[in-house]
Amino acid sequence: MDAVQARPYVSGVDVSGAQGSVDWAALVRRGDDFAYVEATQGTTQQNPHFRQQYNGASDARLIRGSYHVALPDTSTAAAQVRFFFNHGGHWSGDGQTLPPMVRLTRNPDGPNCYGRSNSAMVQWISNFSDSVRQKAGRYPVIATAAQWRKECTGNSTGFTEKNPLFIIRHNTTPGGAAGRVAAPHVLAVQRQWHAGQRQQVQR
Incomplete structure (x- = not known):
């Protein structure tokens, strides 16, 4: 038997909802290990396919989580966590569920930083994180772009x-994004953050 090569x-x-029905078996065959499924945006928008997609990933034995x-x-951050x-x-x-994740990226409908100063944005994210911790017993993953983090939180x-x-x-390719972020614990680098496209996360 060939030795297993570590990746x-x-x-x-x-x-997200834009993908509708997902062929999870095909993703498993190509070697995917995990899936993050969009659940909500703000306090009014839900992914209408969330349950189907989330359960489909689970049935395919992918490690999965919601974002x-x-x-x-x-x-407020607390209101969005409740939603x-x-x-x-x-x-x-x-052992099959990824931590909740929050995605923070450019505002699609206004100022990039949603009209907040660096300190106000940091406080909002902290409130979101603490609210998730209270509900889930652990802190969420934060997904963001290096430029947005620099511009909107001051790194x-x-x-x-x-x-x-x-x-x-x-x-x-993952590239050197982690090395360009001024943070002591960058735990993962994700690439090609486009709904439905493949991600690779460096160990």
């Missing part, structure tokens, strides 16, 4: 002791 990354996908798209200009957890956000220590290191950090990189 420097694990592969998976993120999906929330933050809209910090629409409500997230009422519509798919959760965590359990079953704050306030979360790096508690929150795994995924750096969103729109490219075909």
